[in-house]
Amino acid sequence: MNAHLVRTAAEGRRHGPRARLRATARSEWVKLWSVRSAPAVLGATAVVIVLGALVLCSGYRSGWASMSASERAAFDPASTSLRGIEPAQLFVGALGVLAVTGEYGTGLIRTTLAATPQRAQVLVVKGLVLGAVVWAVTTASSFGAFALGQHLLTGPVPHAELEDPGVLRAVLGGGLYLTLIALFGTALGALSRSTPLGLAALFGVLLVLPLMVGLLPSGLADGILPYLPGEAGSQVWHVMPPSPHSLGPWQGFSLFALDVVVSAGAVLTLTRKRDV
Amino acid sequence: MIEARGLTKRYGRQTAVSGLDFRVEPGRVTGFLGPNGAGKSTTMRMILGLDLPSSGSVTVNGRRYRGMVWPLHEIGALLDARAVHPGRSAYNHLHSLAAANGIPRDRVDVVLEQVGLAAVARKRVGGFSLGMSQRLGIAGALLGDPGILLFDEPVNGLDPDGILWIRTLMRSLAAEGRTVLVSSHLMSETALTADHLLVIGEGRLLADMPLDELIARDATDRVEVRAVDHHRLAGELRTLGGEVTLRPDGTLLVVGVESAAIGELAAARGHVLHQLRDVTSSLEEAYFRLTEGSVVYRAPVPA
Numbered sequence: 001m002n003a004h005l006v007r008t009a010a011e012g013r014r015h016g017p018r019a020r021l022r023a024t025a026r027s028e029w030v031k032l033w034s035v036r037s038a039p040a041v042l043g044a045t046a047v048v049i050v051l052g053a054l055v056l057c058s059g060y061r062s063g064w065a066s067m068s069a070s071e072r073a074a075f076d077p078a079s080t081s082l083r084g085i086e087p088a089q090l091f092v093g094a095l096g097v098l099a100v101t102g103e104y105g106t107g108l109i110r111t112t113l114a115a116t117p118q119r120a121q122v123l124v125v126k127g128l129v130l131g132a133v134v135w136a137v138t139t140a141s142s143f144g145a146f147a148l149g150q151h152l153l154t155g156p157v158p159h160a161e162l163e164d165p166g167v168l169r170a171v172l173g174g175g176l177y178l179t180l181i182a183l184f185g186t187a188l189g190a191l192s193r194s195t196p197l198g199l200a201a202l203f204g205v206l207l208v209l210p211l212m213v214g215l216l217p218s219g220l221a222d223g224i225l226p227y228l229p230g231e232a233g234s235q236v237w238h239v240m241p242p243s244p245h246s247l248g249p250w251q252g253f254s255l256f257a258l259d260v261v262v263s264a265g266a267v268l269t270l271t272r273k274r275d276v
Numbered sequence: 277m278i279e280a281r282g283l284t285k286r287y288g289r290q291t292a293v294s295g296l297d298f299r300v301e302p303g304r305v306t307g308f309l310g311p312n313g314a315g316k317s318t319t320m321r322m323i324l325g326l327d328l329p330s331s332g333s334v335t336v337n338g339r340r341y342r343g344m345v346w347p348l349h350e351i352g353a354l355l356d357a358r359a360v361h362p363g364r365s366a367y368n369h370l371h372s373l374a375a376a377n378g379i380p381r382d383r384v385d386v387v388l389e390q391v392g393l394a395a396v397a398r399k400r401v402g403g404f405s406l407g408m409s410q411r412l413g414i415a416g417a418l419l420g421d422p423g424i425l426l427f428d429e430p431v432n433g434l435d436p437d438g439i440l441w442i443r444t445l446m447r448s449l450a451a452e453g454r455t456v457l458v459s460s461h462l463m464s465e466t467a468l469t470a471d472h473l474l475v476i477g478e479g480r481l482l483a484d485m486p487l488d489e490l491i492a493r494d495a496t497d498r499v500e501v502r503a504v505d506h507h508r509l510a511g512e513l514r515t516l517g518g519e520v521t522l523r524p525d526g527t528l529l530v531v532g533v534e535s536a537a538i539g540e541l542a543a544a545r546g547h548v549l550h551q552l553r554d555v556t557s558s559l560e561e562a563y564f565r566l567t568e569g570s571v572v573y574r575a576p577v578p579a
Contacts, residue, residue, distance in 0.1 A: 014378040020345055023376055023378050027372045034369075035361055035364050106359055106360060110326050110355055115347065117347060118345075276326045276327075
């Protein structure tokens, strides 16, 4: 019988935990690319990162003469060309939130989890598939922004080469930081299961929290600010520390990675018991 | 086969489903009948491992759903037709589901053809009517060619053609030896498709029996009589051994005296009759009697 043939043909693909993992990854891959939002947001992210280099680096040519000696000494040509990352993080973070909350909002999550009852696997693989794509796009964009930015920094303005100490790490760090932001958004989306709540949490942590800490007495603010997720994670794409209190690049990045791991752990613990 | 044992679900202090014991057997259509809010959808979500039972258990082919690795090959479900991403095409929606269970991609075309959506396969589902969405949901349930099928209110939003189509589909799936569980709050629709019934009300199992048996169990022949002097007629019928109920509108409901005998009596005693009618029991009545005490959302009856 026809149905029987279909069954035996498919049987070969369905053996062992690795086959299960591959099937989940393939399903999430199809889902990611079959709606317009992901390609659109990823495209916008690439544009913002490169555009940031164009806007910021072309401004320095005229402004350099009026800068003080200390400002010139603190000038970081590599991270200046990468500062498009700051707006871009909102894009990839929102993409992470929506990757999960979009399924909860429509109820599609029930179909997804009925097809793959291994809930933890579904969420982890969803994050990893999105993370891999975000990493590829933002790493390429960071290199593009760096190349464009250094090309624009001419004349008296110093520019950086990839061979300079810390520069390659900073450019690669741009993609790594944005990948973690996307994963962080995915975790917040899975915790909140709601688009407005997830976005509020993400923007709250990345934008509002540093502002509120900034309102504290400066001694206190300097002690807290470097440890906030966005602030700590951002050190990895800077060559020169933006402030004397900043954590080291890998130190800060590891702390942010820990934040992401803890929130992912919370998701996996809760997901086992929660009804969908 | 689906088997529930003492299946119970509580949300806070509210009990949605209470101590359900049942088996859904292959080779027949089992109707899952109950008023809105009776616990049908909650039960279906527990079958699919989406909601965890507060106590008791439910198994699919002897195993808990959460432990199944490739479930779509054993059980397919339509829960909520609108539970799709509006921006995704019908084809891609099914493709992602097929990929998740190692189902070959050509099955997607087969099921789209089967439910009559082949022509709109590449269209975004956001533009689908409710009826088209129901068909897409059914396509998803059929994707893995499973032996068990679960449909939650599948005829909602379907036009008469669509209703006939799904009725035929469910019957043929059962005839192929599959297990088919279909929930509905429409007893008339269920009477046309189901062989066996599970009736629930307020989360409790009220009946678990073949359709014919449920109707037969309730089949008491009654006669409805409207007479000008209904008080006198009622008295006379009672002396004949009839059990007579007087309705507020003046209609007499008689059990135990046949309509022919009532007509003869009326003629002999000079009654003027406006109506004399046999009332046969239907599933609808049996269902109402079963769920009478357990309708959760009931509109207040105007005084």
